Amino acid sequence: MSELSASKRSIMQMNTFERDAPAGGLLARRVANAGAMSILFYREPLQIVSAQGAWMQAADGTRYLDLYNNVPSVGHCHPRVVEAVSAQLGVLNINTRYLNEGVERYVESLKARLPVALDNVVMTCSGSEANDLAMRVAERVTGHSGYIVSENAYHGNTRAVTEISPASLPVADLPDHVIGVPAPGRRNYGDDVAGGFAAAVIAAARTLDERGHGLSALVCDSVFSSDGVFTDPGGFLAPAVDAARAHGGLYIADEVQPGFARTGAGFWGYAMHGVTPDMITLGKPMGNGYPMAALAAPAAHLELFCADVGYFNTFGGSPVAAAAGQAVLDVIEQEGLLERAATVGAHLAERVRHAATLSSAIAEVRGRGLFMGIEIGQQGDPARPDGVAAARVIDGLRTRGVLIGAAGTYGNTLKVRPPLCLSLEEADRFADALEAELASLQESGRADG
């Protein structure tokens, strides 16, 4: 039964709080204000009042080490980003129908880190908007309308993007023009992940042809975050990308999760695979919390698209967004956060892999740099996904003052992606807590059994 124990919908799977909250309390007010849209972490949701670096502080004074949030990527409330945004807010915050030096300087800083062929950048407010636009551009360029994504992919919240986000939909509702292929892990493809995943993509492309859609794009979050974090072996994506192109489709790299140095293996997640995307979408960590995102694409693609349709984004690419984005790039550079993601990530992986040897519930430890997935299975039979045990570990870590999340079709993969400023000591603190929590899980497993 454990396969069914966690909701299929990973973006809602942690929404377990008690809706009958005490009247007048903040939780009751939230439910009154947002109703069914009240997505909250934990059975007893946290009331957070402030945050700095990798730490968040709750209203009751408890401090939590944050290993979940990748939006405040260079650290919560990083002073340099706060200063840059605040200064620009006082000078000019306007749309891009006027020229502005800072905006072009930022786009050029970004382009210096992107493939040369992707010479145009469209600034948007959210990764959802960027992916929505990328889909429409891909359809114009290819003349096709079909999509291949991973089976628990999440690419955003607009109508078009939700349709290619199985994580947001009941399985039966995946539309005709979208096929979800099993996530690129050993569970699905054995030792030949590259070959197996490419074969799945080829089969899906043929099905899209048969259905009359053709392949518009293979869209992949480069770390397959919502599928449960799949990063190895490096290069496994390349044959799938080749296959997509051979079928007349584009390869869109969704870098909303792994981008901006998180993997430690390159500035962008796709770099692990030695591939060059046809288009790239950026988001979450881009402005350290300032709402901004982007699509990078070849000028010729946008030229085609704009021949048919008007597109303008009011808030996208404002001088304030540019100031936030530039500050994030500068901080990553000056604080050596790419290198830190690699070294602290390697240390974290070593500690977690050691913890795994002490537990009979860990199926696999995956990831790169400061993006890890720790897959939890049944005690003694870790190949059987156990979302309940994963939820228990997450709750247990919370009581130990550490915040992480879950991912994967069965909600059984611990998702670990702290701000990139995480120190070795903070990594150890998490690893210690995880070891203790896994030991407690082991203990209760014995008691139950």
Next chain:
Amino acid sequence: MSELSASKRSIMQMNTFERDAPAGGLLARRVANAGAMSILFYREPLQIVSAQGAWMQAADGTRYLDLYNNVPSVGHCHPRVVEAVSAQLGVLNINTRYLNEGVERYVESLKARLPVALDNVVMTCSGSEANDLAMRVAERVTGHSGYIVSENAYHGNTRAVTEISPASLPVADLPDHVIGVPAPGRRNYGDDVAGGFAAAVIAAARTLDERGHGLSALVCDSVFSSDGVFTDPGGFLAPAVDAARAHGGLYIADEVQPGFARTGAGFWGYAMHGVTPDMITLGKPMGNGYPMAALAAPAAHLELFCADVGYFNTFGGSPVAAAAGQAVLDVIEQEGLLERAATVGAHLAERVRHAATLSSAIAEVRGRGLFMGIEIGQQGDPARPDGVAAARVIDGLRTRGVLIGAAGTYGNTLKVRPPLCLSLEEADRFADALEAELASLQESGRADG
């Protein structure tokens, strides 16, 4: 020929700049960075470096009185909003999966200004995201998939919302499930705007039934901004709303343009019509430039929607967005901007109507508060739309240091919507410049004729 002289696509119609810009200059850099997405005002685009109140300053030192931008609604770089956002940025900027007092306080401040029945608020990053979600909710509630919009409506930039935005699409590309009805003006409906517009909505609803879509919603920007600003007579929308509901559809008020006190006739544009929307979308002026927007809907509607689909918005409703939004509400209240929009707007209208009597090219002066449309026609035959003359007036005003825009199917309506802090003196300054520019147009018309 003048009917055809302006592009059908109002969001791109001012994109007339010379693309062969001097190499190394800012315009050339912009074109290299954004390609076909380089939407810019004026043949010689303005390089803006700073802005305060209703004024923007260009790189060459020229100051421009801004009667175009409604995003910096309480004034460019309003110190109170800047302070509120800056302070919150340094304390906490996180997603809504954690509880936060400031966020709920803001939503409650907003709800206090909204219809009681619309008791849930979903915070998003852009009006596009809000409208995209509103459409999906409406379809779930009604079981229908068709839309009625005005014939040059603009509701945003996602795929779903672009489909209900004729302003972004060639006429032939309006999809089967969308019908654009002529804008609610005397040109289309004579003296019975209310009856004529309702009849058009009824006919469109029947067509949607025949096509098998049924009516999901009548979606109206409450001031019909991109159609050319249609606000009178007050109440004209009510019979159309009744008709939409009688056909099983909802009425969605898109308040992205008129909301937050701009009309001076109420906090929201729909108030002019004595109607209560089934859902309301908010955007542009909501955070005075901070990227934020929202959907207000009955809890039961969202409950239905969420039963099928996961929805979460990463940046939407952060404590920083709440701080920006709360500061905007506070400034509107404390600076009496609703009253100012009414009084300065009335003065502006009086001056413009006087100018109109001196010109044989003004077909109509429309609007409420600080949202005006001035329709330009051919000299001596103002009923014939003249987009070229409108563009000439806009360019002429720019050389006189005043910025406005254009709207309408033929691009022939001057769109005037300054920051709400506009003073009587600044209104006079615009009116003087407009009078002079219309006189110059008259003069050249005589010379040409």
